[in-house]
Amino acid sequence: MACSKIFSGDIPELTNKIIQYFRNDLSTLYSCILVNRLWCRLAIPLLWENPFSSKYHENYRYIEVYLYSLNDKRQLNEYGINLPSNPLFNYPSFIQHLDTNSINECIIRWLRIRIKSYDTYYTDKLYFIPKSLIKLFSEKEAKLRTLNFTYQHDYDNYTDIIISELVLQNSNLIGNIKNLYFEPYEYDNMNSILKFLNSKCDSISSIYLPSIENHNDSIELSRLIKLQKNLNKILLYKSLPLSILLNSNCLNTLNIIIFWKIDFKNINILNEVFEQLNVIESIHIIDCYSLDSNFSQQIINLTKPFKLKSLILYEKSLILKDSMELILQKSGDYLENFVLSSTNSKPQLLELITSYCTKIKFLELNGFYEHHQDIYSTFNLIETFKQNLNYLTINTSIGLSSIVLQNLGQILPFKLEYLDLYLALNTKDFVLFLKNSQNTFIKKLLLKNKINRIRQRFGQFDMLYNIKEYIMKKKRVKYIAFRTNDHPASGSELSRLKDEVKEFRLHDIIVQDYRQMKIKFIEFLKEKI
Structure with a gap:
């Protein structure tokens, strides 16, 4: 009875909660x-x-749907872009x-598809498109929750700057911003951006900061x-203006601090700051x-603590x-995510992690090139953390x-939610691994083969055959990515x-591009906290 009411729409509040649960599951939302x-x-608002997320980057029709809403489409028509109306x-x-x-x-990608003669060097002629979209969002009373200023060092950098300025010109878009991100970049106009935000925003809950070296920028950032009123998360990149937290309004609200590429040399106020938080x-x-x-x-x-x-x-x-041991004595019980790529004191660090930590959920180990003992220490680590x-x-x-x-x-x-192996996958040992791991379900499996198989593409050697036999047919994964370590030509990536x-899809397994599927820890952390 309850199910029939949900499907018929008699309990809209409960139905809404159910659909909210599928926020990141596009296929279910489409259904x-x-x-x-x-x-x-x-479902439509969630989609x-x-x-503009990477989840949609194979389909740019949403840009056209936005442009349907424009009152004046004459400029689009001049470039041969003819759109229907009435969304x-x-x-x-x-x-x-x-x-x-x-x-x-x-x-840019959408234009390359829509205009066959499109040339990126004449992008300035089409600036009216991002300008029109930003204006459209403002006119339709959109309220952004997350704003990410991201500038790239390429020929489109000027476009990024223009778009950023357009966003700031439409202040009603950002009055309710909760998440403000500055991707790593040297911002020439940081001071003006911060001044504008100071005049409009007082309810930001998450701030990801760029490197701040200019004194005037530091003053505006402190403001x-x-x-x-409710800042609970902050990321500090390269520079460490910790003093801005002292005696601030966030002493009783700040839950999360992320230090990224910070040099702690000669930083002597850590104790003072953390005692106040x-x-x-x-x-x-x-x-x-x-x-x-x-x-x-x-x-x-x-x-x-x-x-x-x-x-x-x-x-x-x-x-x-010695420094690591002191840190882990104080914090080992809390540690959940550990990545080790440094070759410095690797055996000792692995031993300390095993001794002081019990709750590791995310483990990434790179750069074992010489010592067998490091590998066996890794196995011991996995056994220790197996439960979590x-x-x-x-x-x-x-x-x-x-x-x-x-x-x-x-x-x-x-x-396992995620397993990424970057190894030399010889057939005999790979089959042994597949057999020994048959009791493990892996939601996302990534395999990258260090063996250069330029002469042997996927359809011609037995690696793919074994993946089908032991993984695909037994439905042991939900997503899979597989590539060889040669030039990213057509045959080196399973997703191509x-x-x-199609065959994997018939077994309810989705094949994805290795690089897109690979976790970048900072992005992983953004999603999880």
């Missing part, structure tokens, strides 16, 4: 549209809240997330932080430097064993790949083989 008018009305919904009003670079890239629930250190005795001593002197949830160590993240482990990446040398394939399958948990993609 919801076909159920009835209520389900369609509830249109972030249309069914007020689609422009649904947008909630806008990335200045993504909107630019999507328009922006102090104005916010009263509700910190997670701290994330990503590719930072100078995690030395000065840093660790400030951490262990805290009277409050130091809830370190992510520790991401890349090649330049040099860290001493959900994301695993292993990248090792050709010489050590066989050891991984021979020993990994039997120690995997029963279920149309017949194979």
Whole structure:
């Protein structure tokens, strides 16, 4: 009875909650549209809240649907773009997330499809399209929740700047901004952007900051932080203006701090700042430097817990064993995400992680090139975290790949959200891995073969045959990506083989591009926190 009421629309509040649950599941949302008018009305806004996302990059029809709403289409007609009218919904009003670079890239790609003679060097002639879209969003009373300023070092950079300025000119778009992101870039007009935001925004909950070196920028940034009534997340990139947090309004609201590429050398106010922050629930250190005795001593002197949830160590993240041990003694019980790519003190670091941490969910290990003992320490690590482990990446040398394939399958948990193996996949050991891991369901499986198979494409060697036999036919994954480590030509990527993609789809398995499917930790973190 309850189900029939939901499908008939008699319980709209409950129906809305159900559909909200599918926010990131596009195929299910498309199906919801076909159920009835209520389900369609509830699903459409979710599909249109972030249309310039990479999830939609294979289909740019949404740009045309937006342009349907323009009152004046004469300029479009001049370029041979003829569009129908009368859209069914007020689609422009649904947008909630806008990335200045993504909107630019999507328009460029759409134009290349629509105008055969389109030349990117004459992009300036078509600036009216992004300008029209931004104006349209404003006129249709869209209210952005997320605004991402992203500038790229390429020929379209000027377009990004224009779009950013257009967004700022339409102030009603950003009055309710909750998430403000500045992607890494040197912003010449940072001061003017910050001043504008200071005059319009006081309810930002998440701020991702660029490198701040200019004194005037620091003053405006400090004002922006102090104005916010409910700031709960902040990302600091390269520069460390921690002093702006002292005596600010966010002392009782800030839950999350992300340090990205920060050099902690000669930073001596960590203790003072963290003692004032009263509700910190997670701290994330990503590719930072100078995690030395000065840093660790400030951490262990805290009277409050130091809830370190992510520790991401890349090649330049040099860290001493003694400093790491002090940090983990204080924070090991909280650590959930660990990435080790640095060759510095690797065996000792793995041993410390095993000794002090119990809740690792995300584990990425790169750069095992020489020592067998490092690999066996990795197996011990996986065994230790088996109960919680959900994301695993292993990248090792050709010489050590066989050891991984021979020993990994039997120690995997029963279920993984994500497994990424960048190894030399010789057939014998690969089959052994597939057999030993048959009890593990992997939602997203990524395989990258270090063996150069220029002479042997997917249709001609038995690697693909074994993937079909042990993975596809047994439906052990939901998504799969597979590529060889040669030039990204047509045959080196499984996702480019149309017949194979269709065959996997018949088994309810979606083949995706390896690079698009691979997790970038900073993006992963944005989605999870």
